[in-house]
Amino acid sequence: MTDLDFIHRFVPATSRDLPALLLLHGTGGDENDLIPLGSELLSGAALLSLRGKVLENGMPRFFRRLSEGVFDLDDLARRTEELARFIENARREYKLKEQLVAVGYSNGANLAASLILREPQHISGAILFRAMVPFSPEAVPDTGGMPVFLSAGQRDPIVPAANTKRLAALFQGGGAEVSIHWHRGGHELGQDDIDAAKAWLMGHFASAAQAVRR
Ligand code: MLT
Secondary structure, rough: OOOOOOOOOEEOOOOOOOOOOEEEEOOOOOOOOOHEEEEEOOOOOOEEOOOOOOEEOEEEOOOOOEEEEEEEEHHHHHHHHHHHHHHHHHHOOOOOOOOOOEEEEOHHHHHHHHHHOOHHHOOOOEEEEEEOOOOOOOOOOOOOOOOEEEEEEEOOOOOOOOHHHHHHHHHHHHHHHHEEEEEEEOOOOOOHHHHHHHHHHHOOOHHHHHHHHH
16 A cells, blocks of 8 residues: 555545546545536546645635635645645555546635646646635646636635636646636536536546547
8 A cells, every 4th residue: 555645535446548537625525525526527437535734713624724815835735746646645555547627615626726836747637616716826837738627606705706817827827727607606606617627627638538428
């Protein structure tokens, strides 16, 4: 057994040629939370779902925060690095050769955003629900044209629209191909978020679309 030092669940693929999904929950969630979402987004895909290691009043998170939206940046850097190493080890352990698409909600989306702004080479794309700018990078790494889907709430009290646009611009600065879906509500997810993410996934991971249509 390699060093897989996040509590996690791995669901093997039941269809071929699909990207695997890396699932990262929001504050207070765990490795079980996003499994149904992952199955709905891409039925038959392998799912790798993590539990954040930080506890805030008993609620799992992926990195420490000082207050709402104010992050412990040293901890964020360290946890992002841990995620990158975990992905490398999990690929070996589970013999994951397929592309990996990160799917994060809220705190999990913020960790995935941090990965894209530091070590984008570990993933092929990302679906980020209610993400915010996790930190201000001095330079944005080349993402190699990575497709990124942002789903933001027009009335989100935690993530203002301007912050979503800043995050999109940062990713675009690294050459990412960013799509934004605007949900009419707040921080919670709606069916429209899921439908839009599904359509985006089909459009950007063509072999996945073919496999599902077969
Ligand atoms: C965060 O702390 O990552 C964001 O404020 C989202 C949240 O988890 O509430």
